[in-house]
Amino acid sequence: MSELLSQLVRDIPLPRMVKIRQRFDDTELEDPIAVLREQLAGEGCMDRIAPGMKVAIAVGSRGVSxxxxxxxxVVDAVREAGGEPFLVPCMGSHGGATAEGQTEVLAHLGMSEERMGCPVKSSMDVVLLDKLENGLPVYADRIATEEADAIIVLNRVKPHTAFRGRIESGLLKMVAIGLGKQKGAEACHQLGFKYMAENVPAMASVMLDKLPIVFGVAVVENAYDRIRRVEAIPAEQMEAREEVLLEEAKANLPKFFFDAFDVLVMDYIGKNISGDGADPNVTGRYPTPYAHGGPDVNKMVVLDLTPESKGNANGVGTADFTTTRLVSKADWPGTYANGLTSTVCAPTKQATTLANDRDAIKAAVKTCNILDYTTCKLIRIRDTLHLGEIEISETLLEEAKQHPQIEVISEPYEWTFDEEGYLPK
Structure with missing residues (x-):
């Protein structure tokens, strides 16, 4: 079958490519760890940790800078205050929705017991805290609920990939969905993304009221995936402050300086990049009708899966084409668990699969609905976190030269594939 598909795309031309640099606001903290240390010393944070307290630090699966x-x-600050810190994986159904898998996700992100110097206590067991007026149950991690005297949550604040609201992806989502584990995430998603803007803060409000959450650490990144702001926020101020930080995050989201093009090629998708594998706010490919923005792209190709994603290929279904390499790396039961939990199953489907990178890219060009394939406007990126230096087709060169925030940094060049049809890494 792969030979037949290769024959169908064999004569499709690929445009010459050019490297460009997109310039964004590069404001960042020179020493974010020092800033956080100072923030933790402020009122409403470490003064809430008494000696001997068992403190759960809830951290997730995202690739936060x-x-x-x-x-x-945070671990060191808790210990200095006399507390006994431990980490709790706070990631809904990620890591294959298993305790062991979620511990491994943290380790992949550099948060192993050895590195952190404290225990990682992972369980998928939950406690039913209450129900919302609409009937949705509110669950919380059993260990954090029953064993912690205080809880601290840490997360990046950014636009959500599937809905819009005054609160989207940040500390409150980390509480409602992450700390709710698979059952909590499932409950929050049960009525669909149409109501998520209401249900996330409502569930988080219940949990903030019934759990000993003392403060959160919020991170806002610039367009280069670097920290421009970090704040330690007392629990009672989290909702109001997150609403403000969300607007800052939206203003600093990386993007393409091209409104429309024919083909987008991404080297990698993965859970450490975005909950959707690739951020729809960048690609314009949303899994639901309740979010919008981004470029008009006809066809999208994803070539590979990040090791940090641990086989979770959520997002491949929003692409049109992928490779046998990515498909062979995917943990399909774990990927499907993501869709079953979120109730959005289109992103977990297998995209049309070609033998290698070359064939997948040619398939996208062949199907992008243009009369002359040599005029194809194509962009290639590493992933949606890295849009500073990207590759564009020669057919976009004149448009790039007219943009004040674009610098052309190479001459046009041909694609180079290895003997198996894959691009060099």
């Missing part, structure tokens, strides 16, 4: 260093800073 320097998340291991930030977490270690």
């Amino acid at each position: 320097r998340v291991d260093e930030l977490t270690k800073c």
Whole structure:
């Protein structure tokens, strides 16, 4: 079958490529760990940790910039205050929705017991705290609920990939969905993303009221995946402050300076990049009708899966084409568990699969609905976290030269594939 598909795309031309640099606001903290240390010393944070307290630090599966260093800073501060810190994986159904899998996800992100110097207590067991007025149950991690005297949550604040609201992805989502484990995530998603803007803060409000959550650490990144702001926020201020930080995060989201093009090629998708494998806010490919924005792209190709994703290929279904390499790396039961939990199953489907990178890219060009394939406008990126230096087809060169925030940094060049049809890494 792969030979037949290769024959169908064999004569499709690929445009020459050019490297460019997109310039974004590069404001960042020179030493975010020092800033966090100072924030933790402020009122409403470490003064809430008494000697002998068992303190759960809830951390997730996202590739937050320097998340291991930030977490270690919190661990050390708790211990200096006389508390007994431990980590709780706070990631809904990720890691294959198993305790062992979630511990492994943390380790992949640099947050092992050895590195953090404290225990990692992982369980998928939950406690039913209450129910919302609409009937949705509110669950919380059993260990954090029953064994912790205080809980601290850490997360990046950013636009959500599937809905819009005053609160999207950040500390409150970490509480409602992450700390709720698989059952909590499932409950929050049960009525669909149409109501998530209401249900996330409502569930988080219940949990903030019934659990000993003392403060959260919020991170806002710039367009280069670097920390521009970190704040330690007392629990009672989290909702109001997160709403403000979300607007800052939206203003600093990386993006393409091209409104429309024919083909987008991504080297990697993965859970450490985005909950959707690739951030729809960047690609314009949303899994639901309740979010919007981004470029108009006809066809999308994903070539590979990050090791940190641990086989979770959520997001491959929003692409049009992928490779046998990615498919062979995917943990399909774990990927399907993501869809069963979120109730959005299209992103967990297997995209049309070609033998290698070359065939998958040619298939996208062949199907992008243009009369002359040599005019194809194509962009290639590493992933949606890295849009500073990208590759564009020669057919986009004149448009790039007219943009004040784009610098052309190479001459046009041909694609180079190895003997098996894959691009060099």
